[in-house]
Amino acid sequence: MSSGVIDGTAVLPERISRFPFPFPSDSYRYSTNVEPALKTVVTEAGAWGGRLLDIDEHYRHELTERDAVLTRDPTRLQVLPHMRPAVWDAISTLLPIMAAEHPDAMSFDRDGNACRWQNTLQDLDLEFTLGDDGSLPVEPLRFLGSQIQDDIALLDQREGALWLDAGLVTFAADWSFGFDVGMKFLEVHGPVPRVHQEQIITRAQQFLLRLQPGEKYRRANWTMTxxxxxxxxxxxxxxxxxxxxxxxxDPALPDRLHLRVEVQHLIRLPHSGAVLFLVRTHLLSLSDIARVPAWRERLGRVLAELPEDMAEYKGISRYRSAASAWLLGT
Structure with missing residues (x-):
């Protein structure tokens, strides 16, 4: 595990040096902001983005939390019947990538439909058959969600549109997968202010509809928690x-309030043709952000300048002034 850059006399921990700080300027507006995946982004604190499936210090804890959420609320995982092949397509696509990106901890071997998956972080050595639900210890999408930290959505393409027809979403940011499953992509984003007037979601759907098998892109989104x-x-x-x-x-605001960044990967699956939408959530407290002076100033300015309708939608309107004031020292 590598360390971050020097901050004063201290070395930044990985939770800071690998954090996907999302702001290239002092103001923020909605945009599609899509770029090719696997492109390393250098920041003032370090770098991120060189892998599709990142593993960090929270791996075991987050997967334990996901399992607890699914146990309490099974509706967070839903697969419409026609999406079963897409789930297996996602498994056969992501496990080899994960093994290639983390060879010290994982391996994937395949002979026809017979597969062997080893994950030393979980002491797991599993043989299964692609397409055979019964060869896995749990439902296929739940199995995939037990190996990666990302939330998973699968979009079917039909009638010239995309439909949210399967997914495992345990870490949603103020939305309900159980409510949205089965809806069109454009309907899912209906409540977001400004994006329809500016045709952002329409352009995003057109981009996704044009994705070719195997193509991988990403974008970042943010809020606060x-x-x-x-x-x-x-x-x-x-x-x-x-x-x-x-x-x-609360005097503890700098430690309690976190910038929440979603790194969203968009992949056209090669066999089913479904669009795989991975959402990896990263959280970093204001106290940690303040250890990078450029981040401290930029986030403070973004929060101060953000239009009220966008702040209200993100749920930050009641504390963004206090957060901005602390960051900027005003």
Whole structure:
């Protein structure tokens, strides 16, 4: 495990040096901001983006948390019947990539449909048959979600549109996968302000419809979260909503408030033709962000300048002024 750059006299920990800080300028507006995957991005603190499936210090903890969420609420995993081949397509696509990117911890061997997956981080040595649900210890999509930290969505293409017809989403940022499953891509993004007037979602769908088999792209999205809470889904709103209203006055705000960045990978699966949408969530406290002076100033300015309708949609309107003031020292 490598360390980050020097910050004063201290070496930055990996949670900072590998964090995907999302702001190239002092203001933010919605955009498609899609770029080829696997391109390393150098930041003021280090770098990120060289892998499709990143593994970090939170690997075991996040997968344990995912399992707990699914146990409490099985609706976070849904696969419409026609999407079963796409799930297996995702498994046969991602496991070899994961093994290639993390050869010290994982390996994948395939002979026809007979596969062997080894994951030393979980003491797992598993033989299974592609396409045979019963050869896995759990439902196929749940198995895939037990190996990667990303949330998973699978979009079917038909009638000239994309449809959210399968997924495993345990770490949603103020939305409900259970409500959205089966909806069109354009309908899922209906509540987002400005994006329809500016045709952003329409352009995004057109881009996805043109994806060729095997092509991989990515984009970043962001919001903020109080405490290190991954599951901020609509279903758990009563558990976290109050914190958004009270954190502005909490002296512990810099430690409690986190910048939440989603690195979203978009992949056209080679056999089923489905679009695989991976969402990896990264959280970093304001205290940690402040250890990188350029990040501290930029985030402070972004929060101060963000239009109110966008701040309201992101759920940050009640504390963004306090956060900005702390970051900028005003």
């Amino acid at each position: 109080v405490d290190r809470r991954l599951d901020t889904s609509t279903e758990t709103y009563p558990q976290w909503a109050r914190d958004r209203a009270t954190v502005a006055g």
